[in-house]
Amino acid sequence: MNELLSLENVSVSYPARRSAYGGVFSRSRGELRAVDSVSFAIAPGETLGLVGESGCGKSSLARAIVGLEATAGGRIMFEGENCSLQRGASKRGGQRSAAYKRMQLVFQDPASSLNPRLSVETMLKEVLWVHRIVARNEISDEIDRLLALVGLAPDTRRRFPRAFSSGQRQRLSIARALAIRPSLLICDEATSSLDASTQAQILSLLCELRDTLGLSYLFISHGLGAVRHISDRVAVMYLGQLVELAPSAALFAAPRHPYTQALIAANPASDPRQRRVRRLLDGVAPSPLDAPAACRFHPRCPFAQELCRAVAPLFRDEAGHTTACHFSTRDNRARW
Numbered sequence: 001m002n003e004l005l006s007l008e009n010v011s012v013s014y015p016a017r018r019s020a021y022g023g024v025f026s027r028s029r030g031e032l033r034a035v036d037s038v039s040f041a042i043a044p045g046e047t048l049g050l051v052g053e054s055g056c057g058k059s060s061l062a063r064a065i066v067g068l069e070a071t072a073g074g075r076i077m078f079e080g081e082n083c084s085l086q087r088g089a090s091k092r093g094g095q096r097s098a099a100y101k102r103m104q105l106v107f108q109d110p111a112s113s114l115n116p117r118l119s120v121e122t123m124l125k126e127v128l129w130v131h132r133i134v135a136r137n138e139i140s141d142e143i144d145r146l147l148a149l150v151g152l153a154p155d156t157r158r159r160f161p162r163a164f165s166s167g168q169r170q171r172l173s174i175a176r177a178l179a180i181r182p183s184l185l186i187c188d189e190a191t192s193s194l195d196a197s198t199q200a201q202i203l204s205l206l207c208e209l210r211d212t213l214g215l216s217y218l219f220i221s222h223g224l225g226a227v228r229h230i231s232d233r234v235a236v237m238y239l240g241q242l243v244e245l246a247p248s249a250a251l252f253a254a255p256r257h258p259y260t261q262a263l264i265a266a267n268p269a270s271d272p273r274q275r276r277v278r279r280l281l282d283g284v285a286p287s288p289l290d291a292p293a294a295c296r297f298h299p300r301c302p303f304a305q306e307l308c309r310a311v312a313p314l315f316r317d318e319a320g321h322t323t324a325c326h327f328s329t330r331d332n333r334a335r336w
Helices: 058-065 098-102 120-130 136-149 154-158 166-178 196-213 224-230 248-253 258-266 306-310
Strands: 005-020 025-042 047-051 073-078 103-106 184-188 216-220 233-238 241-247 315-318 321-324
Touching: 005 058, 025 058, 025 073, 025 241, 047 058, 047 224, 058 103, 058 184, 058 216, 098 103, 103 166, 120 136, 120 154, 120 166, 136 154, 136 166, 166 184, 166 196, 196 216, 196 224, 216 224, 224 248, 233 248, 233 258, 241 248, 241 258
Parallel strands: 047 216, 047 233, 103 184, 184 216
Antiparallel strands: 005 025, 005 073, 233 241, 241 321, 315 321
């Protein structure tokens, strides 16, 4: 596969401390491994969906890809260039790759990601000028082009973010990301804070931009409906690790990992007349500070056996559908 972005065993960790005496002192508790040996690739023009429970490491992985977090191990390749920001390297120094300009992050909350003191025109002009995207005399036309791309009228350029709705502010965030003319957009819960109708509009906009500009997406979301609609392939993450990766249609039609099956079963059916049995997972996800040995999902898996508690599962590939489960390839695999 011709790869635009490739991750090889990428890990992200944070120092963990325990407060004592009312927070005056703190003691080290080791490291919290938010992302542990994650590998996948995204092809030009492809959309990869990334799903999982809150706290599983999705946002930490996104921030590491764009260089906002240092990696504790592994390698991130973008357009054939190694752009991994290793721990201890300066984010402002010469080791920061120029490739970061060609991948942009769209955040969940546009109200906090946009500067409330800058008008739309000033915000976009600043990006275009600092990065030398167009000549100075072409900046005004480029701002109009960007606003048109995201479905906003040219006369909105003098307004401030507070004058827009949440959906319009997210369109502004997308326009700002597009100003640098990236080849990859990482959407970190970009539709989660929006109502259902506005979500649909933003998803349609993202699909249109992908077809028009040839963009690739890493689409991170809790909403399985949105992920199913926009994604070519879907990766499922649990407690810092990938557990399943497959084409979108295959994953939703026949999920193989018990965790993926539970996620899909918990998602509301699109047809209210459809009846299905839902089995809830027992307990909550363990802390990354004390991750279970071997298979990390085994304390919550109703089908766990002694092998799951003793040996970490390897990824098994069946026609492009990969699963990290000892029993995912058996005929009697569990169905939720």
